[in-house]
Amino acid sequence: MNRVRCLVLNAALGPLDYKVPEGMEVGPGHVVECPLGPRTIIGIVWESERLPGTEVPAEKLRPLRSILPVPPLSAPLRRLIEWTADYYVASLSSVARMALSSGGALKGPATITEYRLTGGMPERMTPQRHAAMEALEGEQATIRELAGIAGVSEGVLRGLVNQGVLEPVEVDCDRPFEQARPDFAQVDLSESQKIAADKLSEAVRQKKFAPYLLDGVTGSGKTETYFEPVAEALRMGRQVLVLLPEIALTENFLHRFEERFGVTPVLWHSSLKSTQRRRAWRNVASGDAQVVVGARSALFLPFRNLGFIVVDEAHETSFKQEDGVRYNARDVAVMRAHFEGIPVVLASATPALESLQMAESGVYAKLDLPSRFGGAELPEIDTIDLTEEKPPHGMWLAQRLIDGIAERLERKEQSLLFLNRRGYAPLTLCRNCGFRFQCPNCSAWLVEHRFTRRLACHHCGHETPSPAACPECGEPDCLVACGPGVERIADEVAERLPDARVFVATSDTLNSPGRAAEFIAQVEAGAIDVIVGTQLVTKGFHFPELTLVGVVDADLGLEGGDLRAGERTYQQVAQVAGRAGRGSKPGEVLIQTRHPEASVIAALAAGDRHAFYEAETEMRREAGAPPFGRWASIIISSEDEAEAREAARRIGDARPEVPDLMILGPAPAPMALLRGRYRYRLLMNARRSVQLQDVIRRWLSSIDHPPGVRVGVDVDPYSF
Ligand code: ADP
Numbered sequence: 119m120n121r122v123r124c125l126v127l128n129a130a131l132g133p134l135d136y137k138v139p140e141g142m143e144v145g146p147g148h149v150v151e152c153p154l155g156p157r158t159i160i161g162i163v164w165e166s167e168r169l170p171g172t173e174v175p176a177e178k179l180r181p182l183r184s185i186l187p188v189p190p191l192s193a194p195l196r197r198l199i200e201w202t203a204d205y206y207v208a209s210l211s212s213v214a215r216m217a218l219s220s221g222g223a224l225k226g227p228a229t230i231t232e233y234r235l236t237g238g239m240p241e242r243m244t245p246q247r248h249a250a251m252e253a254l255e256g257e258q259a260t261i262r263e264l265a266g267i268a269g270v271s272e273g274v275l276r277g278l279v280n281q282g283v284l285e286p287v288e289v290d291c292d293r294p295f296e297q298a299r300p301d302f303a304q305v306d307l308s309e310s311q312k313i314a315a316d317k318l319s320e321a322v323r324q325k326k327f328a329p330y331l332l333d334g335v336t337g338s339g340k341t342e343t344y345f346e347p348v349a350e351a352l353r354m355g356r357q358v359l360v361l362l363p364e365i366a367l368t369e370n371f372l373h374r375f376e377e378r379f380g381v382t383p384v385l386w387h388s389s390l391k392s393t394q395r396r397r398a399w400r401n402v403a404s405g406d407a408q409v410v411v412g413a414r415s416a417l418f419l420p421f422r423n424l425g426f427i428v429v430d431e432a433h434e435t436s437f438k439q440e441d442g443v444r445y446n447a448r449d450v451a452v453m454r455a456h457f458e459g460i461p462v463v464l465a466s467a468t469p470a471l472e473s474l475q476m477a478e479s480g481v482y483a484k485l486d487l488p489s490r491f492g493g494a495e496l497p498e499i500d501t502i503d504l505t506e507e508k509p510p511h512g513m514w515l516a517q518r519l520i521d522g523i524a525e526r527l528e529r530k531e532q533s534l535l536f537l538n539r540r541g542y543a544p545l546t547l548c549r550n551c552g553f554r555f556q557c558p559n560c561s562a563w564l565v566e567h568r569f570t571r572r573l574a575c576h577h578c579g580h581e582t583p584s585p586a587a588c589p590e591c592g593e594p595d596c597l598v599a600c601g602p603g604v605e606r607i608a609d610e611v612a613e614r615l616p617d618a619r620v621f622v623a624t625s626d627t628l629n630s631p632g633r634a635a636e637f638i639a640q641v642e643a644g645a646i647d648v649i650v651g652t653q654l655v656t657k658g659f660h661f662p663e664l665t666l667v668g669v670v671d672a673d674l675g676l677e678g679g680d681l682r683a684g685e686r687t688y689q690q691v692a693q694v695a696g697r698a699g700r701g702s703k704p705g706e707v708l709i710q711t712r713h714p715e716a717s718v719i720a721a722l723a724a725g726d727r728h729a730f731y732e733a734e735t736e737m738r739r740e741a742g743a744p745p746f747g748r749w750a751s752i753i754i755s756s757e758d759e760a761e762a763r764e765a766a767r768r769i770g771d772a773r774p775e776v777p778d779l780m781i782l783g784p785a786p787a788p789m790a791l792l793r794g795r796y797r798y799r800l801l802m803n804a805r806r807s808v809q810l811q812d813v814i815r816r817w818l819s820s821i822d823h824p825p826g827v828r829v830g831v832d833v834d835p836y837s838f
């Protein structure tokens with residue numbers, strides 16, 4: 119009899135064995151329907167020798183129900199799933215789930231019905247219908263998605279379908295994408311670009327695992343450079359994956375891709391509609407989708423014939439997933455390339471110290487683009503010591519920065535002010551009684567958003583209208599905004615330079631591809647003089663008329679005190695500085711700080727990257743931090759504070775004694791309350807020789823918890 123082992127998509131269950139019914143041809147990687155009690159559950163057939171067995175005797179096994187009509191998951195993807203689960207101490211099923219993320223793509227018809235407005239009117243117009251119809255202008259999606267967009271029940275929309283206000287559209291999810299043309303447009307590369315591109319293209323032809331670090335200053339043309347090996351892969355008929363941070367803001371990238379390859383690439387990110395998702399997934403699996411541009415989750419797509427992986431802006435923190443399976447896409451990308459036997463390139467102007475170290479030790483091959491393309495110079499960087507050049511009372515910008523902006527206005531050039539704080543003010547308090555507005559679900563202050571007249575939590579999304587009086591003492595007109603957010607800086611610019619056309623660029627204002635495209639078009643048309651933005655504007659944008667960048671508060675990132683604060687500040691400031699002077703006009707950067715002597719700030723001002731990385735390396739070496747030692751954390755959470763504390767205490771009491779491993783805590787986690795859950799944390803710092811994952815797995819497996827407790831492991835946490 120034929121017996122198979124299946125990895126089922128249920129985290130609580132281990133691998134299960136099944137009988138293969140007569141006539142069914144099934145092998146590793148097949149996605150199957152398995153009986154489980156009275157239900158059916160999805161599973162993936164696995165090599166039985168790679169998963170722990172079950173003892174169920176052959177005659178008791180239940181037969182598989184069916185094989186789902188999708189291509190089997192490839193061996194490299196199965197190895198990646200195993201590696202990810204193992205390295206990040208996650209369950210195999212939770213990782214496998216990411217690979218089958220499209221759920222619905224697995225079964226059912228390849229056609230989905232979407233709906234759109236017909237232009238007709240309902241017999242009876244209600245305020246609710248009216249609002250829904252307004253919200254759905256230009257939209258086409260499933261009833262469920264439309265209900266989400268319009269904020270009404272599906273029933274309301276069904277009513278509109280019956281009345282002919284919404285009409286069905288059948289969408290074929292197997293429809294192929296237009297084919298990219300590798301030689302659609304040829305680009306003349308500079309000498310250093312060509313050297314790098316040739317090496318990468320050669321690696322693509324070799325079809326062997328080869329990791330590269332493309333270390334190129336801002337504006338050096340990293341994109342044009344890696345487009346060449348992308349073209350090479352396409353000529354060979356192989357698929358390509360490009361990972362980008364902040365996938366919502368890829369307009370600029372898509373545009374350039376289209377200019378080079380004649381079509382837009384296939385997109386993959388969490389806000390795709392179900393039809394787009396299903397279509398992308400099925401085309402990736404069939405091998406028809408040639409180039410996928412995606413967020414980190416695209417790493418687990420079932421490519422049939424992957425030939426090359428790019429991780430652009432590889433230093434970006436958004437590549438680190440912070441819940442569920444806590445993985446770093448930058449590192450998983452290298453592992454996927456390893457299992458696929460293909461090259462991978464990490465591109466950045468400010469690589470993470472970990473990546474540089476890999477290059478120095480020869481694990482990654484380093485490719486350098488030392489200068490900007492087309493002879494543009496890197497900008498002049500200067501600091502403004504806020505303790506000496508004080509901004510006027512109640513303001514945040516030093517006169518020198520305002521003068522710089524005024525000069526740009528006169529020359530019809532543009533300025534960018536960077537402050538990584540959305541909203542108007544990060545804290546609102548009562549002048550009368552000292553009351554502070556805090557989120558009920560998180561250990562965080564509510565941030566005032568003056569444009570929308572609301573107080574919002576940036577962690578859980580909790581919102582409340584800005585009150586006129588203090589909710590504690592009832593005093594009217596006593597609430598004061600403390601500290602600046604981008605909205606407040608924009609107000610200040612408007613007040614001090616009344617002629618300036620100011621635009622606030624954050625995830626609040628650029629929250630859709632359409633709005634982002636409009637913003638870019640406006641800047642390019644010269645309709646915006648001053649952009650005030652968060653980290654969203656630090657990367658990707660290429661505005662030739664932008665010649666001044668002001669960093670409103672460079673000390674902000676250094677205050678957190680965690681070991682990565684220096685690197686994060688360096689990267690952010692260097693990236694945003696890199697937006698200045700990218701065209702023919704020289705750029706200038708002014709950094710406001712109270713600590714011009716801090717090594718990070720001094721290195722930035724001197725344009726001495728080497729000095730920064732040296733100091734950082736020394737600091738990390740002394741602290742036993744990555745890449746010299748390893749960190750991991752265990753996060754214990756519950757909606758009940760006592761329950762979380764007790765669970766953390768029990769884990770802490772069971773701590774293992776291991777040489778070269780230091781365990782700190784449990785202590786309240788940095789966000790001690792997050793989205794309604796109380797969080798405790800244990801931190802581990804180990805020498806590289808310690809088998810950290812094994813230690814954690816053994817440790818945690820010995821302890822049971824009440825169902826309300828969640829225990830998450832974060833290997834290589836971003837902050838430590
Ligand atoms: P980076 O990503 O390294 O900051 P970009 O890839 O955005 O740099 O390139 C900066 C600018 O220079 C872009 O406008 C790009 O189109 C242009 N550019 C770079 N390389 C070339 C090239 N070989 N030929 C023409 N334009 C180029």
Ligand code: ZN
Nearest residue numbers: 557560575578
């Ligand atoms: Zn909150």
